Amino acid sequence: MAFVKVSKSAVGSKFSVPEIRMGSHLQSNKVNRGIYFSISASVVEQAKWILVGTDSGTREKANIDVLEGTGDDAGFLMLVQTSDGTGYSVGREKSKGMSVAFAVSYARMKHYVLNELPIEPHSVNFTIEADNSILIECPDWLRYNPLSVKEEAPPSPPPPTATVHDMRLNRQERRAIGKRVASRLK
Numbered sequence: 001m002a003f004v005k006v007s008k009s010a011v012g013s014k015f016s017v018p019e020i021r022m023g024s025h026l027q028s029n030k031v032n033r034g035i036y037f038s039i040s041a042s043v044v045e046q047a048k049w050i051l052v053g054t055d056s057g058t059r060e061k062a063n064i065d066v067l068e069g070t071g072d073d074a075g076f077l078m079l080v081q082t083s084d085g086t087g088y089s090v091g092r093e094k095s096k097g098m099s100v101a102f103a104v105s106y107a108r109m110k111h112y113v114l115n116e117l118p119i120e121p122h123s124v125n126f127t128i129e130a131d132n133s134i135l136i137e138c139p140d141w142l143r144y145n146p147l148s149v150k151e152e153a154p155p156s157p158p159p160p161t162a163t164v165h166d167m168r169l170n171r172q173e174r175r176a177i178g179k180r181v182a183s184r185l186k
Helices: 041-046 171-185
Strands: 020-025 034-039 059-068 076-082 088-093 100-105 112-114 119-124 126-128 134-137 142-144
Touching (some): 059 100
Antiparallel strands (some): 059 076, 088 100
8 A cells, every 4th residue: 555645734725716614623532622714715815814924935824813703793703814923823835726724622712602513614604894804604503602601790889978977976076066057057
């Protein structure tokens, strides 16, 4: 049996249709499950994400944040490119037509519940927003958990203001106040 060397870099697929694919997978018995994202090159171009070449010169990458929708935005994820070097690194071989891909560990998700079975990657609904972010409608196997969001506590009432009735006055102070009140009433 002949063996073939596996390339060190994962080459993304060359699908040109503007689509985003998501799936879930088991990483290992000791490592949490992951959520896989694959974004076609045409979507990256429409979102005007800037891919920067790496030191090796063979790859290009961008950093993005994955934002979980809560409240009115429940059921959606938003992908936003960051310029400060934080977030998830998405990359591809330095050639046109390649998709970018990355995986998010399920343990990092705070507000969504993942089904138990691994899900093969498939297309999901998305829109590209005016601020160059990508809004993804979560598939059925990734559901919002409303119990994960703590309800905001009602504002506490302001502390009561001090009045004469709240003050603890000794007998001499009460008599002095009574004399002043009586003199003003004359």
